[in-house]
Amino acid sequence: MTISPPPADAAPAVATDEVLAQIALSREEYALACEMLGRAPSDVELGMIGALWSEHCGYKHSRPLFHHFPTDGEHILTRLGEENAGAIDIGGGMVAVMKIESHNHPSAIEPYEGAATGVGGIVRDIFAMGAQPIALLDSLRFGPLDDPRNRRLCVGVVEGIGGYGNCLGIPTVGGELVIGESYSGNPLVNAMCLGIAPRDSLISATAGPPGTQLMIVGADTGRDGLHGATFASVELDESSAERRPAVQVGNPFLEKSLMDACVGLVREHREWLEGLQDCGAAGITSSTVEMAERAGTGIRIQTQRVPRRESGMSPYEVMLSESQERMIAAVKPQHVDDVRAWFEHWELHAEVIGEVTGDGIARVLDGEREVAAAPVSVMTNPPSYTPDAKRDPSSAARAAFDPSTLPDLAPAAANDALLRLLSSPNIASKRWVYRQYDHMVGTNTVVAPGSDAAVLRIRGLQQGLAVCTDGPGRAVELDPYAGAVRAVAEAARNVACTGARPVAVTDCLNFANPERPAIYHQLQESITGMADACRAFGTPVVSGNASLYNESEDGPVTPTPVVGMLGIISDVQQAVRMAFQDEGDEVWLLGAGLEQDALSLGGSEYLQLQHGMSAGPIDVNLDAEVQLVNALVALAEAGALKSAHDCSDGGLAVALAECAIAGGVGLTVDAEIKGRLDAALFGEAGARAIVSTQPSADLTRIGVKIGTVGGDRIQLGPIDMPLAEASEAWESALPNLLDGS
Amino acid sequence: MRFAVLVFPGTWSDWDCVHALEDLGQAAERVWHREGSLDGYDGVILPGGFSYGDHLRCGAIARFSPVMSALDRFAATGKPVFGSCNGFQILCEAGLLPGVLLRNASLQFRCQPQLLRVERSDTGFTSACTPSQVLQLPISHGEGQYFAEPSVLDELEDAGRVLFRYHGENPNGSLRDIAGVTNAAGNVLGMMPHPERASDALLGGIDGNHIWRSMIETWS
Numbered sequence: 030m031t032i033s034p035p036p037a038d039a040a041p042a043v044a045t046d047e048v049l050a051q052i053a054l055s056r057e058e059y060a061l062a063c064e065m066l067g068r069a070p071s072d073v074e075l076g077m078i079g080a081l082w083s084e085h086c087g088y089k090h091s092r093p094l095f096h097h098f099p100t101d102g103e104h105i106l107t108r109l110g111e112e113n114a115g116a117i118d119i120g121g122g123m124v125a126v127m128k129i130e131s132h133n134h135p136s137a138i139e140p141y142e143g144a145a146t147g148v149g150g151i152v153r154d155i156f157a158m159g160a161q162p163i164a165l166l167d168s169l170r171f172g173p174l175d176d177p178r179n180r181r182l183c184v185g186v187v188e189g190i191g192g193y194g195n196c197l198g199i200p201t202v203g204g205e206l207v208i209g210e211s212y213s214g215n216p217l218v219n220a221m222c223l224g225i226a227p228r229d230s231l232i233s234a235t236a237g238p239p240g241t242q243l244m245i246v247g248a249d250t251g252r253d254g255l256h257g258a259t260f261a262s263v264e265l266d267e268s269s270a271e272r273r274p275a276v277q278v279g280n281p282f283l284e285k286s287l288m289d290a291c292v293g294l295v296r297e298h299r300e301w302l303e304g305l306q307d308c309g310a311a312g313i314t315s316s317t318v319e320m321a322e323r324a325g326t327g328i329r330i331q332t333q334r335v336p337r338r339e340s341g342m343s344p345y346e347v348m349l350s351e352s353q354e355r356m357i358a359a360v361k362p363q364h365v366d367d368v369r370a371w372f373e374h375w376e377l378h379a380e381v382i383g384e385v386t387g388d389g390i391a392r393v394l395d396g397e398r399e400v401a402a403a404p405v406s407v408m409t410n411p412p413s414y415t416p417d418a419k420r421d422p423s424s425a426a427r428a429a430f431d432p433s434t435l436p437d438l439a440p441a442a443a444n445d446a447l448l449r450l451l452s453s454p455n456i457a458s459k460r461w462v463y464r465q466y467d468h469m470v471g472t473n474t475v476v477a478p479g480s481d482a483a484v485l486r487i488r489g490l491q492q493g494l495a496v497c498t499d500g501p502g503r504a505v506e507l508d509p510y511a512g513a514v515r516a517v518a519e520a521a522r523n524v525a526c527t528g529a530r531p532v533a534v535t536d537c538l539n540f541a542n543p544e545r546p547a548i549y550h551q552l553q554e555s556i557t558g559m560a561d562a563c564r565a566f567g568t569p570v571v572s573g574n575a576s577l578y579n580e581s582e583d584g585p586v587t588p589t590p591v592v593g594m595l596g597i598i599s600d601v602q603q604a605v606r607m608a609f610q611d612e613g614d615e616v617w618l619l620g621a622g623l624e625q626d627a628l629s630l631g632g633s634e635y636l637q638l639q640h641g642m643s644a645g646p647i648d649v650n651l652d653a654e655v656q657l658v659n660a661l662v663a664l665a666e667a668g669a670l671k672s673a674h675d676c677s678d679g680g681l682a683v684a685l686a687e688c689a690i691a692g693g694v695g696l697t698v699d700a701e702i703k704g705r706l707d708a709a710l711f712g713e714a715g716a717r718a719i720v721s722t723q724p725s726a727d728l729t730r731i732g733v734k735i736g737t738v739g740g741d742r743i744q745l746g747p748i749d750m751p752l753a754e755a756s757e758a759w760e761s762a763l764p765n766l767l768d769g770s
Numbered sequence: 771m772r773f774a775v776l777v778f779p780g781t782w783s784d785w786d787c788v789h790a791l792e793d794l795g796q797a798a799e800r801v802w803h804r805e806g807s808l809d810g811y812d813g814v815i816l817p818g819g820f821s822y823g824d825h826l827r828c829g830a831i832a833r834f835s836p837v838m839s840a841l842d843r844f845a846a847t848g849k850p851v852f853g854s855c856n857g858f859q860i861l862c863e864a865g866l867l868p869g870v871l872l873r874n875a876s877l878q879f880r881c882q883p884q885l886l887r888v889e890r891s892d893t894g895f896t897s898a899c900t901p902s903q904v905l906q907l908p909i910s911h912g913e914g915q916y917f918a919e920p921s922v923l924d925e926l927e928d929a930g931r932v933l934f935r936y937h938g939e940n941p942n943g944s945l946r947d948i949a950g951v952t953n954a955a956g957n958v959l960g961m962m963p964h965p966e967r968a969s970d971a972l973l974g975g976i977d978g979n980h981i982w983r984s985m986i987e988t989w990s
Contacts, residue, residue: 191879195912196820198782282780282823376779465879467910469967470818472786477974486972488789602972 032067033390033407038398041069051256052079058412065407073345073393073401078408080256080311080349081318084577087411090543091575094553097560098570104532105569106231111323113154113234113307114224115571117533119597121490124228126160129168129221129498129537129593131576135276136218140185144218145193145279149353151222152197153307156288157356159232159295160224163471164485165194167204167220168498168537168591172213174454174766179208182216184767190220191465196281197288200474201466202483204498205591206763208454211502214581219537219574221593223496225487232295236320236328237303237359239387243317243328244365245308246372246379247287247355249338253277254312254351264542264580283354283377290375291356298371301364303385308355314348316357317383318391322409327390330383344395359385414543418554421547428507430644432636433627438707440747443682447748448758449638450679450711451686456634457762458690475604479691481526481674482596484604493601495529500539500591501677504632508647509551512632513558513590515647518654518715519677520594521566525658526673526718528605528665529596531566534559536573536592541585543577551588552577559590565651566658568594598665605665607674609692609721612739614671616688616696618681619732620657620717624704629712634678639707653716660731661718669726676717682710684719686743686755695743695752698736702746710746771990773798774811776841776857778832780824783817783855783966790969791815794982803835813850813989814841816857818910818964828871828913829859838864850894850989851958852981855911858950858960867953867960868926869918871911875943879912883975884963885937886949890930893952894988895959898980904937905977907963914962916944916951926951934961 035041042048044059052075054062062078063069070078081087088095100109106116106124114128132147148165155162167190172179183206194201199222236243254277291305304324306316313330321328332344338352358379360368365381372379386392391408393401438446450456463478475493476484482497499520505512521531536559541548563570579586598604609616630636631645664670672692676684689696702709721738722728736745741752773791777784777800784800791798798815801808808814821832832838845851845866853861861867874880883906888899899905918926923946926932934950942962950961965978 188878195879195881195910196780196823198819280823282820282825285782285820285823286779464882467879467881469881469908469910469964469973470782470786472789472967472970472973475972 033404034402035068036071036399036402039071039073039400042072042075044075052076053083054079058082061412066403070403071401073348074403076345076349077314077401080314081408082411085310086315088575089411090414090577091538091552093413093415094556097556099560099564100569102569105571107571109570109572113157115533115535116158116231117571117595118228120492122228123487123490124226124231125494125595126155126158126224126226127222127535127593127595128154128572129219129535129591130574131537131539132218132220133216133539133576133579136186136216137214139276140182141189141192142278143276144186144189146277146353147218147220148190148193149279149281149284150309151220152199152284152288153356155222155224156291157234157305157307159230160226161292162199162222162224163473164223164483164496165199165201165220166496166498166593167201168500169204169206170212170217170589171208173208173210176213179213180767186216186218187462187465193279193281195467197285198470200468200470202468202474203478203496205500206459206462207502209502209587211584211587213583215579215586217539217586217589219591221498221535230296230299232299232302232305234306234320234323235304236324236326236385239326239385240362241303241385242360242362242365242381243383244358244360244368244379245335245355245382246358246377248280248283248352249336250347250350250352251338252342252346252350255346255349264578277351277353279353286375286377287354287356290372290377294371301361301367303359303361306357308357310351312350318405318408320359321391321405324385327386327388327405328383329386329392329394331394333396334380334382336378336380344393344400348393416544416549417546418550419546420550424506427644428646432630432645435640437705440706443706443710443747444750446639447682447686450634450683451755451759452762453634453638454763454766456679456683458760461763461767475601476527476606480607481523484527484598484601486601491600493598493604495524495527495596495598497523498591498593499523500589502587502589503643504647505555505588505590507632507643509554509588510558511647511649513555514562514649514651515715516590516592517559517562517566518649520592521658522675522718524594524596525661526605526675527598528603528662529598530662531568531594531596531658533595534563534568534570534592536570536590538575539579539586539589539591540577541580548585555588555590562651565655603665603668605670605673607688607691608672609688609694609696609738610671612694613724614721614738615724615734616736616738617720617722617728617732618717618735619660619720620653621714622733623700623702623709623735625708625712625714627705627708629708629714633711633713635707635711649715657716657718669722670720671723672721674719676719677713680711680713682745682748685745688719689743689752690756690759694738695740696736696738697740698745700733700735771796771812771986773813773815774801774808775799775815775817776801776803776837778803778821778835780821781817781819783819783964786966787815787817790966790978790982793969796986801837803837805837806840808840808844813985814844816853816860818855818857821856821860828856829863832860833864845958848955848957850985852985853960854964855962858962861958861960866958867951868922869916871913872915872917873913874915880941881910884909884941886934886963887937889932889935893933893956895981895984896933897987898983905980906968906975907965907978908967909941909963911962914942916948929954933959
């Protein structure tokens with residue numbers, strides 16, 4: 030055993046149970062840390078180890094599973110987990126950079142600031158790479174909105190996302206809003222950011238060689254957010270509200286200046302810098318230690334040089350503060366003054382707080398006193414766990430339910446069933462949400478929120494980018510593997526409906542406490558499912574985040590892996606939308622046919638609303654999904670599609686209604702519906718999409734013609750209603766639930 | 771024409787305005803708020819955004835920027851000054867336009883396409899429009915409710931200084947549906963909607979070009 034010399038001026042910490050609980054380190058993990066150090070850690074060292082070994086920073090339960098993911102590809106420029114975000118070559122000398130991250134726990138306690146700082150954090154991850162953020166997406170989950178607590182969370186989170194994102198001038202172009210019982214008290218708030226950069230102006234989050242100066246820039250450091258990474262790594266309970274000091278307060282105005290200054294600095298003076306890193310969870314500790322790890326060096330931080338907004342802060346507090354809007358720049362010594370002057374132009378203060386050393390030790394000095402001196406390799410090598418995995422028997426039993434034992438929908442009840450689905454918050458128009466977000470600033474939003482995926486142009490390039498998020502939690506709960514495959518397939522379908530070829534994935538794994546076998550089983554199976562699907566679509570996982578311990582007193586959340594998908598459209602002028610266009614256009618169902626087995630009702634919104642059950646098998650056919658995506662892209666590139674929309678929540682009838690509502694024009698389906706009515710109308714069999722074409726087009730090779738665009742009614746089998754009635758149900762559902770709350 | 775597009779800390783429609791003007795063949799340069807002179811420019815744009823994070827009040831801090839005294843002098847020459855969104859708020863705070871912009875009546879931020887009626891087509895900012903033409907321009911603001919004393923509103927109406935009104939829905943509760951007003955001389959216009967977001971057919975509309983074209987026709 031090697032012994033790391035202890036810091037010169039600090040005694041070993043007294044590791045009481047209370048101290049360990051505060052940093053969420055188990056007694057065994059503490060013993061391991063002592064063994065790795067060859068001694069007991071000091072106070073500051075223990076705090077740093079606790080933060081870096083937290084689930085949030087250290088991925089103790091998820092990292093051992095990441096090897097399943099495909100991560101390489103011809104166009105992939107980064108390695109999963111090695112940078113702040115993943116980078117993809119999109120051609121024309123340009124690179125897309127993207128990542129999704131959770132801010133679930135803070136949003137549960139303080140929805141506005143929790144969501145706002147979630148946006149702030151993900152945006153910093155993107156510009157830390159030197160990329161200009163060009164789009165945000167938000168994947169949200171709340172408990173039922175008839176409960177005022179959930180309404181308060183939903184309204185607050187939406188306001189927080191808008192409050193921060195709108196001020197930054199980055200358009201919020203997409204995302205999801207899903208309501209489910211299990212999210213009561215533990216909402217999910219996942220924010221995704223997409224950026225672009227010229228290929229030669231990407232920058233790494235590395236510390237550089239010994240002698241490099243570490244500068245902090247942006248906000249002064251306060252006590253806010255202390256132990257935030259730890260807080261994100263435990264379950265929520267009654268005392269969680271007392272953790273409110275662990276929720277940070279955002280200053281989007283400062284972030285906007287910081288973003289403009291950093292992006293400009295990397296574009297114009299890349300040579301002044303060795304690296305750039307944001308101060309996220311675990312603050313200066315994680316940013317500087319992780320930079321040193323990438324460079325294979327040590328660091329020396331002088332806490333008294335860190336600009337503060339509060340007096341009397343201890344070195345421990347300075348090292349672990351999660352004050353927002355701070356960046357660490359690793360600067361070549363001869364350019365320190367240049368960098369300081371650059372930031373001063375932006376009315377920002379940059380200060381040298383330490384330097385890179387060659388000894389592999391993370392040292393912290395408080396004036397003359399050395400209070401931490403632990404090897405970087407100890408801090409960045411948390412233990413990893415592979416707990417027992419066991420299928421949850423209750424979800425297995427529900428998945429085995431056979432929907433064909435239910436009575437079929439009576440034709441006379443079909444209109445009502447469609448209206449009921451259209452006004453379900455999971456299906457209804459999300460305009461109430463996205464009209465509170467600036468989704469147009471930057472003047473690149475070609476396809477705005479409300480279609481399958483958003484499409485962005487890049488000035489000077491012919492190609493465009495399509496982005497979306499998908500996380501079908503209910504399906505994952507019933508069948509973690511198949512549900513996760515569906516998450517990827519739906520996301521791929523969504524970008525393909527705009528004409529984009531899916532190219533890469535970022536993922537946010539929202540699960541409950543992985544120490545329980547049923548939850549670990551969900552995590553393990555979901556990761557394998559996503560990995561297999563990503564391999565089939567040729568979409569490597571380039572970045573992501575795991576958020577575990579999502580539980581409240583009411584129990585665990587539905588396992589919700591959220592997939593953020595990026596696609597490339599070869600000609601952005603040809604982007605396809607979901608809205609029907611012209612009277613007389615023909616409507617085709619691509620992929621599987623009109624007639625559907627009762628099994629397709631498994632896990633469907635229809636089963637939930639009409640029969641009050643989340644049950645049945647989750648069926649996926651990956652080959653068929655890949656074929657459909659290829660077909661959609663080929664048709665779009667040939668200019669054959671006037672509209673395209675995938676069939677997902679609510680099945681064929683909802684998909685058709687949405688195309689009609691969006692286009693303001695009705696449709697008549699003349700194809701006969703055979704077999705079970707509920708399955709044909711509302712079954713959620715995958716690998717299907719609705720497209721409309723000019724009358725002359727022939728798509729019989731890959732689909733069936735089912736009807737014609739026109740008129741002001743929706744006519745589909747026994748369904749016959751005015752378009753206005755469907756539109757009203759779809760448009761008014763969320764305002765009715767949320768306005769005035 | 772050669773336009774100055776003013777950039778305050780927190781401004782974000784600056785590039786969008788530059789692109790819209792350049793696409794129409796004009797020269798447009800971003801000018802940092804610490805500049806003391808606007809000599810050499812034929813027109814000035816105050817773009818949207820959240821200058822100084824809307825701290826204190828929208829536009830209340832930006833009005834103290836060094837470039838604002840230069841803007842006073844520039845406006846006095848009769849050359850065009852156009853502010854949209856936060857630019858409108860700054861012009862009101864600086865006293866170049868009457869009234870103030872309050873929080874939207876809905877108390878929510880609104881980003882959506884909006885119909886506007888052109889009240890006069892015989893002004894420097896609307897000469898390329900037809901009388902009573904309805905334009906569709908996006909809005910994006912949380913504080914766009916135009917407010918002024920009734921006597922001020924009467925004066926504006928009487929002098930024909932209300933150039934645009936919301937048509938159909940009034941998205942923010944603005945008094946008398948006012949969406950855009952000018953100064954007495956008619957060379958300073960402020961409006962909440964964003965013409966630079968409706969200047970490219972790929973993004974779904976080009977009605978904003980009517981305003982740019984009017985300015986170019988009138989003042990070049």
